[in-house]
Amino acid sequence: MKLNKNALRLTTAAALAVALIAPGAAQAASTVVKTDSEKGFAALQVGNRVFVHDSEKQLFQTNGKFHDGKLIDLFTLPYGPATIPLILVYNDKAGLTVFSDLWPEFAKGKEKNTTEEYMSGHISFKPMKKAANRTNHNYAEQVGDTVHVYTANDFDDLKKGYHESYAVKGTLRGLILYDCCPYAVLESPDGGLDVYHAGKEGPMKAGHINL
Numbered sequence: 001m002k003l004n005k006n007a008l009r010l011t012t013a014a015a016l017a018v019a020l021i022a023p024g025a026a027q028a029a030s031t032v033v034k035t036d037s038e039k040g041f042a043a044l045q046v047g048n049r050v051f052v053h054d055s056e057k058q059l060f061q062t063n064g065k066f067h068d069g070k071l072i073d074l075f076t077l078p079y080g081p082a083t084i085p086l087i088l089v090y091n092d093k094a095g096l097t098v099f100s101d102l103w104p105e106f107a108k109g110k111e112k113n114t115t116e117e118y119m120s121g122h123i124s125f126k127p128m129k130k131a132a133n134r135t136n137h138n139y140a141e142q143v144g145d146t147v148h149v150y151t152a153n154d155f156d157d158l159k160k161g162y163h164e165s166y167a168v169k170g171t172l173r174g175l176i177l178y179d180c181c182p183y184a185v186l187e188s189p190d191g192g193l194d195v196y197h198a199g200k201e202g203p204m205k206a207g208h209i210n211l
Contacts, residue, residue, distance in 0.1 A: 041085035121176035138182035
């Protein structure tokens with residue numbers, strides 16, 4: 001049987017994950033609950049923990065009772081010339097949560113860390129009036145039929161206010177972050193979620209989340 005490139009990437013990542021997760025490959029393989037792949041990245045839910053890989057190695061994993069859970073989707077976002085993998089996980093206590101690898105700013109001295117993750121944001125099951133990140137450096141607000149995304153004027157002094165980064169028509173469901181860049185999560189006509197960011201000429205669709 002001939003595998004296509006995506007299937008081959010997923011098979012390679014799955015094999016690497018199995019080798020890292022447990023001493024017995026057969027034992028680990030039997031606990032794989034769900035796999036997903038996109039653009040050369042793969043996510044595997046093993047038991048109640050989710051592992052993310054590229055075609056060569058593990059990149060990060062979920063950790064702990066508020067992060068481990070059910071893999072909903074692996075999706076990717078553009079970050080300059082790079083492509084960043086993120087996962088949407090459902091946790092009984094934390095709800096729908098998005099995780100990424102450590103940001104470049106946070107990875108100093110941890111460039112080889114393959115287990116720690118960053119909690120990039122939460123997604124709501126229902127439409128939202130407002131969503132903010134944990135530090136309040138960015139927030140998104142629903143006004144009429146449009147979502148407005150704001151960024152702090154001074155990250156060291158939030159009292160200096162905010163400016164609008166971009167606005168896009170749609171229904172707000174969350175706000176996620178990667179390296180201080182805000183990505184608005186909006187309802188998609190197909191029942192999933194679309195992710196937007198600020199492009200050179202206005203808001204641009206950056207990714208899609210399958211629910």
